[in-house]
Amino acid sequence: MRRAHCRCETVRNFDYEEAAEKLGCKARFLRDNIRRLPHQRMGEAVVFCDCELDLIRALHTFVPPSVEALLNPPAPSAAPSEVPTLHSIRPSKGRNTARVS
Template sequence: MASYTYPEAAAYLRVEERWLRRNISRLPHSKKGRTVTFTQADLDRIDQMHHHEPTTGPLAAPPQPSAVRHPLAHLRPLPSRRSAVRV
């Protein structure tokens, strides 16, 4: 099983090494003593956590038609009771 160091992981993820070091507490990783390493599964998970597809513009994917609507989609919340005028 291959393990990656900070510089190798940063190159793979195309981020700065400094970003990895700053956010290490929120990222999946392994630590042996003071040595931090990343497995391929860790790098894939980091990519999934921080990958965002564009929702507008020329690179956005066209909206997919919803084949099945949720059975409770027509329901709307009741008006707030606090907005009623008290006498």
């Protein structure tokens, strides 16, 4: 099996307990879900490198659509909208300009 996802210069592997510690989860969770988690199996041993831990994080990262929209605003050409971009917003003229002493 190729390890295209692995970008470790020097692979350092972590066992269930170490991986759980790094991820901040329970080792039990990793064991229970190992069939759908990227990992290496060597005989009885199951280990994870940093890249696999990153993939596990990505697999369990949930971003609500409202937050996703904030992070990735639709491109103007693809989805024209009436919402002004930050760059198009200018301070209004009038109040609070010259007379503040």
